[in-house]
Amino acid sequence: MILGNPILIVFGMLFISFTAVTEPLEQNYRVRLYFGLSLPDGGGVSLKQWQAFQQNVLVSNFEGFNVVDSTGFYKGEPERSKIVTILTNQSGMKAVKKVASQYATKFHQESVMMVKIKVDEWAFIKAAESNKQ
16 A cells, blocks of 8 residues: 655645644734824813723723823924824724724814834733742
């Protein structure tokens, strides 16, 4: 009985193993949303209004995020703003865009700028066991 060419069998097994190991995982992204705080009528989004948006919209849509106070410039004019950074995957991008659109609608903004960058790795690094005594 002929079992087949052993070299082809080994090559086939290696090919199957290689393709299983290198199958791509879902891509992760760092997304930054730039929320302007100036209103078209000359006023601005108050701290209380921002905190309500943050609690009611951001917290309810994302497990975690970071908020930084900023001053942005548009057409040479300074504007108070908030930069929100979110780590998400492609399936989470729908929520990111929905949140940006909700803010633009609620506060009569022309737009909310979004910057999406691929992330190769992210992790939560815990204290080393050797440091715990």
